[in-house]
Amino acid sequence: MACHDKQPDDLVFFVNGKKVIERQADPEELLLYYLRKELRLSGTKYGCGVGGCGACTVMLSTYDPVAKKIRHHPANSCLLPICSLHGAAVTTVEGVGSIKDRINPIQERLAKCHGSQCGFCTPGMVMSIYALLRSHVKPSMEQIISALDGNLCRCTGYRPIIDSYASFAKEQTCCQLRGTGKCCLDQEELGCSSSAGVRIRSGLCNPAEFLPVDPTQEFIFPPELMRMAQEQQRKTLIFCSKRTTWISPSSLKELLELKAKYPKAPLVVGNTSLGLNKNDCDAYHPIILHPLRIPEMQVVSITDDGIVIGAACCLAQLREILLETIPKLPEEKTKIYQALLQQLRTLAGEQIRSMASLGGHIVSRGSAWDLNPILSAGKSVLNLASDGGKRQIFLNDQFLAGHKHADIEPKEVVVSVLIPYSTKDEFISAFRQADRQKNAFSVVNAGLRVLFRPGTDTIVDLSILYGGIGSTTLSARKSCEKLIGRQWNDQMLSEACKLVLEEISLPPSASGGKVEYRRTLLVSFLFRFYLEVLRGLHQMYPFRYAELSQDKMSALGMLQSGVPQGVQVYQDVDPGQSPQDPVGRPIMHQSGIKHTTGEAIYIDDIRPVDGELSLAVVTSIKAHAKIKSIDISEALQVPGVINVVTAKDVPGKNGNDEEEAFAKDKVICVGQIICAVVAETLTQAKCGAKKVKIVYEDLQPVLTIKDAIKHNSYITKERKLEKGDIEKGFKSADKIIEGELHMGGQEHFYLETNSVLVIPRMEDKEMDVYVSTQHATDVQKLVASALNLQSNKIMCHTKRVGGAFGGKITKPSFFAVIAAVAANKTGRPIRFALERDMDMLITGGRHPFFGKYKVGFMKDGRIMAADFQCYINGGCTKDESELVIEYIVLKVDNAYNIPNLRVRGHACKTNLPSNTAFRGFGFPQAGLFVETCIVAVATKTGLPHEKVREINMYKGVNRTAFKEEFDAENLWKCWKECLVKSDYHSRNAKVEEFNRKNYWKKKGIAIIPMKFSVGFNATYFHQAGALVHIYLDGSVLVTHGGIELGQGIHTKMLQIASRELRIPLSYIHFCETSSTTVPNGKYTAGSVGTEINARAVQDACQILWKRLDPIRRKNPKGKWEDWISEAHKKSISLSATGYFKGYVTNMNWETKKGHAFPYFLYGAACSEVEIDCLTGAHKNIRTDIVMDASFSINPAIDIGQIEGAFIQGVGLYTLEEIYFSPEGEQLTLSPDTYKIPAVCDIPEQFHVYLLPNSCNSIAIYSSKGVGEAGFFLSSSVFFAIRDAVAAARKERGLPLDFTLNSPLTVERIRMACDDIFTKMIPKDKPGTYKPWAIDIS
């Protein structure tokens, strides 16, 4: 019944209450693109396209005509085929509320609680909670957190998002401010208290101002769709495009007939498995079957044998069924259900759980799918049907392995699944360990089951299945058979481990790497199961089987983070300050509401312009090679392709002095852009790009720091600083130690990928460039020089950027050049919005680091001398590597006064994508390195770590290694305040006590001081300009050279203009950053973007205020509007430019002296963690931060920056790992493989205190730039984990002077907690095999 047989149906669904009829629905069209491009609803964002980030979340509502029920659920629109929506109602963020009509309390509270920064993730966050609240009016906090499992935010650190949504929860949450015994919900604490003459305030928003929730305001489910659902129950639906036909049959019989006719046709239900392979333009399915309306596949019934669940039920429904059924059954019958529930708690995010079907999960059999091992161990049965009849097969290991005799036939479908009851003498458990606690595929999972002879511990049947090891779930079938008849004791366990390791082998080169870790998990899970069963046996037969010892008990249970809670404390404004003056108050982000309603516009949200073309790039697949030829002929044949653009098409300069925009003769990394294909649509452009043929001649690549040292391959000459007399220092030391630290890089993972829209104007070769950048001037300069034009012809515009973190300083200029050259060649507007994998492939990130240290110290912990060698992997071009290595050398002392110090820094040149600026700019690497040395000294001397830190910290007025004078008073204030606020000493004692009692779980605590230098080491980086216009109605337009990256720069600018012009904030507007209004802006970075532009805005406002002086004096009681009107009559100019020359800084590398940075910022953080020694999982229990932000212009923004940076740092130090193949190809190109922190990763208790009574005479209003500083403080989590690992190692009698490299992933933690299981596994000799990935640091 393909399309030629029948007229296609109209696809009918509703979007935000409006009916959509699509007469030619394309089965390959996904909802996200349809919403954005066809319906012009750009609030729903593209963040990854693979279901991993949640930016595209919408709510789907469907009506079940049989149950007469409406179901609301969240969904990732990037995976949702529009054809699956027939009869459904879609709600997007625009339908939830808008500024035009009415904002929804969900949007309002999120904005008022400062839950958005760049705002790119925000519509997705709104939609996830909206979907939850539509089905649960008063959800629990646990439901709220789990609703956010699938939503990533790179800016906020999640705390304010959770805070805002906590107001919808049925239970009131409390911060339980330990130490004070008080709660943030106490009115007293919410308000002000006085400390040493200053007013201290906590809480950043006022819940009393929240709009009440009014469910009657929400869209009702369209009655038309209810009617349709009833009427069309028995109607087959067909939708067709030129190459694909979508058939949605209405009965099982019809489905089976279709399957018989089209055996190769897939059954698409959630499309979460099939939809991931959509990137190949040649691969498609001519027929797609959609079985969602088949009643038999939606069935749920409780039978004598177990629960039967329809194959089309989604995983969220499975969870609900289990939650409902378990309490009604005797416990012994529910063991498999409990195990499934456990897996479902952490499997994917709520969107995927609501879309993915049980049948799709079982049939697609992904290696790491979590339910299959347990369904198989639990002896589940698949009810199959085909046109030939029905049959049942076991969902056993042979089915999972795809053995023909045990598999489903091509013409069969899975109708339902019988999940049997467990029995009294049966034990079933499920385990999984992923790189991140939630929303991450398992590294290894397992389903284990044992059946005993009744009343004994003699094994009658045993199943052990693992996922994440082979290409599908694997069974240790032979091992199990050998263990039948054995008793459940230690000997059996040893034997079982041995057998399993023999049977389930993982080759050293296995895809995914982590080979030894994965092997260890096999036996670690087995051990945990063994103990769980022992505990169960004891519970059943307490007199026959002994109770587990406390040590063993500690091996049981997974670490689960509780509901996070936060406290934010800051200095209040002076009581005498005018209530209208917004400076110092927690004002909401200027775009906050627009972020939440989806009305904030990013580059790719700009509506298509007439004649616009899309662009896709062709990138190098070689790390180092000559380009022999480029053949574009096939690409030009692809329908819709207009042209292919190469280096030859650049009329002017192809890039800058260091980097080519298009590779010409040679490629120097995988991912380097070689040419670009422009076409009518992005799909066509991508298809064209795939057809370009490039012939390479291989050259030897240099990939790792080790390689670069060997080949003397450096980007710049060595940077060196020396202080004191290093040789003398070492001679005077009691002891000398040497060591190393390797640190991986980091992806920026801004939620908005690099995007540019170039529109050639009709005259004078002018061009508008709309670009997501931190550095519009560089874009303008590079585009102009590429087109051989003067800069005055290129107009750059940036309204806002959806996250940048340093990653959009240099690269966007090259993307803009590529689009501009294409626009120049075709004479048409070009849109170039990178897909996530391309963005990750092409751009570099934070520099991987390798440090070698030699430290001489006294027995009392004083460091006498240190010799540091620091290396960074800069990648293939210079980019910012020279500055980064300079900053590492300048900042490596952190808070420590090392009297005799030598630091040498080297930026290595390799054939990897060029690494670039990233929040903290080298300091996160340098700081971790010096703290590693401190820990090494503390370990050797046996002194507490905090004592060694204190002994070596700068005191009083002091000088850095580059002889800059500073006062360490506030460093000490932060440190001491942090010790007190965190209750460090008593909690440290409790940690020790916990560790004494728990062998398999350990806690750790660490406190870290910080001296952070703000800004740049040259004056010209700090210059800034502004332009302020006052219009005749008194309204004010402020423009400046800074760019909104989410850091609230414009909000602060408006606060400043409001203070300087003494007018309310409502009078002032900011439109966009543009090279036409404020020229030559420096990049917005280095924590100083806001304060330097603030100076320029202040300057312009003061000029205007002064001009108004005579008028004001004449009419002092007059209104602002009167003055403005009078000024105009008097021909006084109401427009002024402001300028800030920049802080005077300089660093002279010849003399090794300088005033390298404008000022220092101090802070301290204490973190406590718990680790699971068996799996390497960890949980962030509590963090206390004390930060010397001086006088904060906007405490909500500053605390948001501190928290956001801290969580980004948690990512760097504990989660985020970039893998490169031995050929130099990046293997981690999506949120599936690269894990940034999610809601589950934030500390359960997160307290931020801004140090009161601090001044900074250098920056405006005595403020400080806090954009980056919070990042390094997350190293306290790294060292807390290290502390926990050390406790484990001490108990196991292992050496304590061990090295832990960064990031401290589950793998590193587990392998450092060396034990009988890590010793048991086979080890592979390096050099004897080709690893899946190489270490580039």
Ligand SMILES: Cc1cc2nc3c(=O)[nH]c(=O)nc-3n(C[C@H](O)[C@H](O)[C@H](O)COP(=O)(O)OP(=O)(O)OC[C@H]3O[C@@H](n4cnc5c(N)ncnc54)[C@H](O)[C@@H]3O)c2cc1C
């Ligand atoms: C971002 C993301 C995160 C994820 N995280 C996890 C995780 O943490 N743990 C985990 O276990 N899984 C995870 N998954 C995988 C998920 O569980 C599976 O993709 C999902 O269960 C597949 O179901 P579906 O309905 O979407 O299948 P579809 O993609 O619609 O179909 C998949 C395949 O199954 C076949 N099929 C479907 N139903 C039937 C049937 N009734 N009879 C015969 N064949 C059928 C189809 O023909 C197709 O070949 C994740 C997926 C994504 C996208």
Ligand code: FES
């Ligand atoms: S864009 Fe859909 S989940 Fe990321």
Ligand code: FES
């Ligand atoms: S605010 Fe969440 S990604 Fe920027």
